[in-house]
Amino acid sequence: MPGTREMEATAAATRGEAPVRAWHAAPPEAVLRELDASAGGLSPVEAKRRLEVLGPNALPRAARESAWALVLRQVNTPLIYVLLAAAGVALAMGKTVDGIVVLGVVVLNTLIGFVQEMRAGRAIEALIDMVPETATVLRMGERSVVPAPQLVPGDVVELRSGDKVPADLRLLSVRSLRVEEAALTGESVPAAKSVEALAEGAPLGDRVNMAYGGTLVTYGTGTGVVVATGAATELGRISSMLRETTHLETPLTRQLAVVGKWLTVGILATAALLMAVGMWRGYPLMDALLAAITMAVGAIPEGLPAIVTIALAIGVQRMAKRRAVIRRLPACETLGSTTVICSDKTGTLTRNEMTVQEAWTPRAAFRVSGVGYAPHGEFSRADGGGAAWKLPRDAQELLRAGALCSDAALHGEDGTWRVDGDPTEGALVVAARKAGMDVEALRREWPRLDGVPFESERQFMATLHAGPDGSRVVYLKGAPEVVVARCDFAGGGEDARAVLREVERMASAGMRVLAFAAGPAAGGEDTLAEADVEDGFVFLGLQGMIDPPRPEAMRSIAACHRAGITVKMITGDHRTTAAAIGRELGLLAPADRAVAGEELAALTDAELAEVVRRVNVFARVAPEHKLRLVRALQAQGEVVAMTGDGVNDAPALRQADIGVAMGITGTAVSKESADMVLVDDNFASIAAAVEEGRRVYDNLIKSLAFVLPTNLGLAVILLAAVAFFPMAGGSPLLPMTPTQILWINLVATVALALPLAFEAMEPDVMSRAPRRPDAPVLGGFVVARTAGVALLMAAGALGLFLYEYGVETARGVPAEVALREAQTMAVTTVILFQVFYLLNCRSLHDSVLRIGLWSNPAVYLGIAALLALQAALVYLPFMNAVFGTAPLNADALVKSVAVASTVLVAISLEKWWRSATATGQRGRGPARPGG
Ligand code: ATP
Numbered sequence: 001m002p003g004t005r006e007m008e009a010t011a012a013a014t015r016g017e018a019p020v021r022a023w024h025a026a027p028p029e030a031v032l033r034e035l036d037a038s039a040g041g042l043s044p045v046e047a048k049r050r051l052e053v054l055g056p057n058a059l060p061r062a063a064r065e066s067a068w069a070l071v072l073r074q075v076n077t078p079l080i081y082v083l084l085a086a087a088g089v090a091l092a093m094g095k096t097v098d099g100i101v102v103l104g105v106v107v108l109n110t111l112i113g114f115v116q117e118m119r120a121g122r123a124i125e126a127l128i129d130m131v132p133e134t135a136t137v138l139r140m141g142e143r144s145v146v147p148a149p150q151l152v153p154g155d156v157v158e159l160r161s162g163d164k165v166p167a168d169l170r171l172l173s174v175r176s177l178r179v180e181e182a183a184l185t186g187e188s189v190p191a192a193k194s195v196e197a198l199a200e201g202a203p204l205g206d207r208v209n210m211a212y213g214g215t216l217v218t219y220g221t222g223t224g225v226v227v228a229t230g231a232a233t234e235l236g237r238i239s240s241m242l243r244e245t246t247h248l249e250t251p252l253t254r255q256l257a258v259v260g261k262w263l264t265v266g267i268l269a270t271a272a273l274l275m276a277v278g279m280w281r282g283y284p285l286m287d288a289l290l291a292a293i294t295m296a297v298g299a300i301p302e303g304l305p306a307i308v309t310i311a312l313a314i315g316v317q318r319m320a321k322r323r324a325v326i327r328r329l330p331a332c333e334t335l336g337s338t339t340v341i342c343s344d345k346t347g348t349l350t351r352n353e354m355t356v357q358e359a360w361t362p363r364a365a366f367r368v369s370g371v372g373y374a375p376h377g378e379f380s381r382a383d384g385g386g387a388a389w390k391l392p393r394d395a396q397e398l399l400r401a402g403a404l405c406s407d408a409a410l411h412g413e414d415g416t417w418r419v420d421g422d423p424t425e426g427a428l429v430v431a432a433r434k435a436g437m438d439v440e441a442l443r444r445e446w447p448r449l450d451g452v453p454f455e456s457e458r459q460f461m462a463t464l465h466a467g468p469d470g471s472r473v474v475y476l477k478g479a480p481e482v483v484v485a486r487c488d489f490a491g492g493g494e495d496a497r498a499v500l501r502e503v504e505r506m507a508s509a510g511m512r513v514l515a516f517a518a519g520p521a522a523g524g525e526d527t528l529a530e531a532d533v534e535d536g537f538v539f540l541g542l543q544g545m546i547d548p549p550r551p552e553a554m555r556s557i558a559a560c561h562r563a564g565i566t567v568k569m570i571t572g573d574h575r576t577t578a579a580a581i582g583r584e585l586g587l588l589a590p591a592d593r594a595v596a597g598e599e600l601a602a603l604t605d606a607e608l609a610e611v612v613r614r615v616n617v618f619a620r621v622a623p624e625h626k627l628r629l630v631r632a633l634q635a636q637g638e639v640v641a642m643t644g645d646g647v648n649d650a651p652a653l654r655q656a657d658i659g660v661a662m663g664i665t666g667t668a669v670s671k672e673s674a675d676m677v678l679v680d681d682n683f684a685s686i687a688a689a690v691e692e693g694r695r696v697y698d699n700l701i702k703s704l705a706f707v708l709p710t711n712l713g714l715a716v717i718l719l720a721a722v723a724f725f726p727m728a729g730g731s732p733l734l735p736m737t738p739t740q741i742l743w744i745n746l747v748a749t750v751a752l753a754l755p756l757a758f759e760a761m762e763p764d765v766m767s768r769a770p771r772r773p774d775a776p777v778l779g780g781f782v783v784a785r786t787a788g789v790a791l792l793m794a795a796g797a798l799g800l801f802l803y804e805y806g807v808e809t810a811r812g813v814p815a816e817v818a819l820r821e822a823q824t825m826a827v828t829t830v831i832l833f834q835v836f837y838l839l840n841c842r843s844l845h846d847s848v849l850r851i852g853l854w855s856n857p858a859v860y861l862g863i864a865a866l867l868a869l870q871a872a873l874v875y876l877p878f879m880n881a882v883f884g885t886a887p888l889n890a891d892a893l894v895k896s897v898a899v900a901s902t903v904l905v906a907i908s909l910e911k912w913w914r915s916a917t918a919t920g921q922r923g924r925g926p927a928r929p930g931g
Helices: 002-014 028-034 044-054 067-075 078-092 096-128 234-238 251-280 285-299 304-321 330-337 378-383 393-404 423-434 439-445 480-484 493-508 551-562 575-585 597-601 605-614 623-635 647-655 668-673 683-724 738-758 780-810 815-841 857-875 877-883 890-900 902-918
Strands: 134-139 142-147 156-160 168-180 216-228 324-326 340-343 355-361 364-368 373-375 409-411 418-420 448-452 460-466 472-478 512-520 537-546 566-570 617-619 640-644 658-662 676-678
Touching (some): 028 168, 078 738, 096 304, 096 324, 096 738, 096 877, 156 168, 251 304, 251 330, 304 324, 304 330, 304 683, 304 738, 324 683, 330 658, 330 683, 355 393, 355 423, 355 493, 364 393, 393 439, 393 512, 393 537, 409 423, 423 439, 480 493, 480 512, 480 537, 493 537, 493 575, 566 575, 566 623, 597 623, 605 623, 623 640, 647 668, 658 668, 683 780, 738 815, 780 815, 780 890, 815 857, 890 902
Parallel strands (some): 340 566, 566 617, 640 658, 658 676
Antiparallel strands (some): 134 156, 156 216, 168 216, 324 676, 355 364, 364 373, 409 418, 448 460, 460 472, 512 537
């Protein structure tokens, strides 16, 4: 046989394909033999050796956008075209220095944009590694969780629902295994898997005994041996890409791009108008053209794209530091307008540190403490609870059922125990241990032959064991309603009701209650099917466990409430338990009740709309209810963040405006569908991300409110000059040259606007209503502010220019020298305007003093750098020559400072006036930025 395979491989190779074995055509034993592996897995040493030889199980990263493409993108903007035209005109007019300066600015601008985008791209790429992918492997029979890149051919991998298949596997065993292979075949209906060998010609989609890397396990469990890793997998062969590249694009950047286009069109139209006016006034053609280009250069907000990109990248990084990893960039923005957060309970709002508190059998009840068991309630009187007291047999069986019917393991010695596995099951194992049981020995004594794994929709789990005497027993554990329904009670319905009364009592104390039952195996067989666990069980008892709320979750919920965000808890737990925890967390008023999933199912859409508005705690919710809840909330205009961890949560996560997956307990499937992953599973991280999202948006608006007035101001300065200024000796008198305008628009604006992206949180960031998602970026606020500041800036600069030019020429200074001085004064005034206005912009609505004068050192660094540059522009002879400037005397400087500082006064008055009129109008409605 190997000969044939070898030939095939050669044939495939000559056809230009990578040699691939027809693994699906061989029986499992043959595959294992071929791979020199066994069903118990490789030895760690061998796995390491293979890893060294074959390399990691990772697909090559999608090639980043090439450096050239990135550079080209920087160049391909309207401003660059205008600048190149300006350089051309300058050179044509013989103004070589000007032409070179403009070209220099083009190069500088391209460089800055390039570096910034590259860094932002890296920051976002780094996020991918923050959510590691893992695989459960058997190595010499020992199960361990390893990073997926460490898998090698021959490794035996365990799969369970929710996993992403980590490499190409030939399946060795399956239990109701279903795999969704859309990533590979485009088929979205999950394929049922089996292990039997298939015909060699079976196409990829029909190879049901294979599980291919990158596909998703949606149901059941299975094991398989790795036959190919990394680029050798089917996925690696069809696409050499790890993930689609993360584009630096969000609704906001798209909106801004549209605004930018219209702005450019408007500016070009205005430039044409300006040229016409100039010519009408008798400007020479070249001068008119130059004036028009100068205006365009000043008016195009060139710094904006870089600022937006950087603000988003900074936001994403900050969120990651606060343990929320953004998977899709738009989420970074949407977070800021979130109005409802729907959160799981277990692990997110609570600690997921389950501890059994009470055990109950129909004959006895016990309280579990750190050291052991004591009789509890009415039983304590009957039993006395003395030192010689021993756990009765029925209680022992209850605890044994808990230990056997669970997958958790206990590690460690000397009181420092560590639980591996589901915390609910860990609690059961610990409870058995506290009763003095040696769980490992117990599991050897009662080996598990088969089982029906726990699934959220079923809410139970069953295991089949062989007893020491060769008998067979099935243990069942799960939600009390589900278990009780499968039990026969000696006393009939009354006994069942007694159990449920006890459940209610424990649940109302906030406990999660699990019920346990035992039954004989049907037909004494060694396998267990779902159909075998429908009825006929003997009820054993209950165990109640607590899972304390996270204190930080409580604080975050309170913070969300202040921020106008509704928090809803959606849990698979019992209604009474959910209500008790909900009250502790401050989600449920004492008189309110929780609504259960099955009640939701019975509601019409209209009724549901009413219920989702009113109710904040939903219990016994199945994944399909979650989807309906999200839709109902969205139909009412809410922006919904929804958490989920299970494989069946994926649709709800995709539907939500922000799907949030759990980094620790979440399944790979849920992470794939999410917009954001919580590294620590903690609700507080969602609230932190919302806060950061609001900050990102605030800072973007601040940058806009800072940048736009300068552009408009420069345009107004040029327009006014061309329209109204006197002509001086046949050529027009312009308050600024193109190179000076470039200086302001590119050097100063960028140096000052960038620090705003680092601006600290506004003090009210979490005490105002969420931003309306449809609120335009350039809201009335930004537009009004832009117009006001631009006019003030233009008036100040023009006024000082005319004053200085007038005074100097009157003193007999040659016109050309006077012009230089006056222009330098105009430029300096605009720059100082920006410096003062920047202080205003640090907070949109509050006084700078309130947000802390020194809270953002970057601003002062920016200002210091700019002042140094400006001093160079004014006083260095070289710069004087290049930019046509002239040194200013102290008197001129004082005048510039005085005029520029008016903006500080004006905006402070405006803020004061706004806050005076807005008091008492807070609350839900358009958030203030932009509104
Ligand atoms: P939340 O949705 O708040 O995170 P959860 O995810 O823990 O809660 P599920 O895991 O769906 O909720 O559990 C629902 C119910 O199933 C529990 O209330 C419990 O009764 C039962 N249950 C939970 N874990 C197990 C388990 N390992 N074995 C058997 N039954 C379980």
